Amino acid sequence: MELLPAKVALVLVHGIDSGADAWDRMIALVRDDPDIHPWVQIENFVYPTGKLEWRPARTFPDIASVADSLRGRIERSLPAGMPIVFAAHSQGGLIVQRFLVQQLEAGRGVELRRVKSVLMFATPNLGSDYLEFLRRVARKLVDNAQEAELRLATREVVETLSKVTNRMVHAREVTATTVPIRFEAYAGLSDNIVKPHSARAVFGSGGSIPGDHSEIIRPTSRDSDAYQILRQALDPVVTESEKPITELRDPGTGRSGVTIGDTGRPLDIALDIANALARVETLQEFNGRNAFKQHFPPYIRNGLSFALGSTAVSDLGQLVRACIVYEDDGRAQLIEAITSWLEQREPAVQRALELIRRVWPEGLRKGDSHPPA
Structure with a gap:
């Protein structure tokens, strides 16, 4: 938690x-x-x-x-x-x-x-x-x-x-x-x-x-x-x-998800996006993730705690969930950091951007369900 x-x-x-x-x-x-x-x-x-x-x-x-x-x-x-x-x-x-x-x-x-x-x-x-x-x-x-x-x-x-x-x-x-x-x-x-x-x-x-x-x-x-x-x-x-962020698993599919607060509605886009970003070569290294974090404004990055030995999905999951709190503004900050700092020619970067635009459309609120794939 x-x-x-x-x-x-x-x-x-x-x-x-x-x-x-x-x-x-x-x-x-x-x-x-x-x-x-x-x-x-x-x-x-x-x-x-x-x-x-x-x-x-x-x-x-x-x-x-x-x-x-x-x-x-x-x-x-x-x-x-x-x-x-x-x-x-x-x-x-x-x-x-x-x-x-x-x-x-x-x-x-x-x-x-x-x-x-x-x-x-x-x-x-x-x-x-x-x-x-x-x-x-x-x-x-x-x-x-x-x-x-x-x-x-x-x-x-x-x-x-x-x-x-x-x-x-x-x-x-x-x-x-x-x-x-x-x-x-x-x-x-x-x-x-x-x-x-x-x-x-x-x-x-x-x-x-x-x-x-x-x-x-x-x-x-x-x-x-x-x-x-x-x-x-x-x-x-x-x-x-x-409001705590709790990792859940759908009992029917076994798929992990995220519930924000007490809405009880799965919002698995955070885990999806974190997994996609974890495939970017730069972000697989702790120093790369830590440098990436610095491209976000203080109100997003200040509460994050990246630690040596933590996994890329764990660290990037923190970051994405922090962005989700700020809804459209957080989405814009995430896309801006990806496009301005990561290597755009790397296929994993483009796949991550495509995923964000598909599963996290503008106007999606914290309590909304994951949109259809």
């Missing part, structure tokens, strides 16, 4: 007048948790923010601009299709919502299937009236586009919240402009900046947990409410990524 080298991206988004260190305690607990750390890629998104910007040549970007910057960070840092769990604090929750709405309005609902959940801690979904008098005075001196959207019931925030509710929270199908996404909204029991009615707003999932506006995302141990909430969001995704 082997574990798949799949990962989950935990994307952290801080609030106004904050920064990357807001998540230090949460990150430390994740990295110290052996059950999830090997599977989690942490992306701590940082953007310009503050209370006041006195320099006339500089300004703080508005929420829409920060949301677009978040899109760029995700596209640059995460492989296509990698599952994502968002954890956002305060204004960070508004940024994540705006990012998701922007993607839906661009017709990218299908791509957002990778977003497994959005956790919002002390997010002012209905605005905040904290220190409103002083904020009004400050507005007369210096404008802050971020603070403007934290006021009570601003048009941009209300419109975004409505789209999130209708197109994501209550969505029943994946289309270009709708996608079901689980949102959880949490209020701090001692938070006097974002009151519970604003933090919880229209979201049915969530609740109130210990802490003030800052403490709510600074858990002191794995038993802290905030960390337990994060674990509960990551666990189902990690479990899916950890």
Whole structure:
């Protein structure tokens, strides 16, 4: 039994007048948790923010601009299709919502299937009236586009919240402009900046947990409410990524096969392809297989464990099964590595490519049965 080298991206988004260190305690607990750390890629998104910007040549970007910057960070840092769990604090929750709405309005609902959940801690979904008098005075001196959207019931925030509710929270199908996404909204029991009615707003999932506006995302141990909430969001995704690959034999034919996860449906293409690749002269040697592995992106190769003395079929079976996890993207990576690195004039290489194209057509999903030969 082997574990798949799949990962989950935990994307952290801080609030106004904050920064990357807001998540230090949460990150430390994740990295110290052996059950999830090997599977989690942490992306701590940082953007310009503050209370006041006195320099006339500089300004703080508005929420829409920060949301677009978040899109760029995700596209640059995460492989296509990698599952994502968002954890956002305060204004960070508004940024994540705006990012998701922007993607839906661009017709990218299908791509957002990778977003497994959005956790919002002390997010002012209905605005905040904290220190409103002083904020009004400050507005007369210096404008802050971020603070403007934290006021009570601003048009941009209300419109975004409505789209999130209708197109994501209550969505029943994946289309270009709708996608079901689980949102959880949490209020701090001692938070006097974002009151519970604003933090919880229209979201049915969530609740109130210990802490003030800052403490709510600074858990002191794995038993802290905030960390337990994060674990509960990551666990189902990690479990899916950890689904073991088990070698099976068809009792009728005696043919070996592969079942991914608990689908119970044989997917024997991995073994077929591994056997075909094992006939390639270069891949019959350990050093050749190890060099071949390096032509795959980290999210595929990092979980592989080729060892001296292992068979070619065993090593290449690991590699092919890792590619299968990423479906069409994994198929493309496998074909690219074969065509760019192996000797194309060798008949075994061409037979392997022909087999891949025949038994693993584009669009085949992990739980699908082996297509007819």
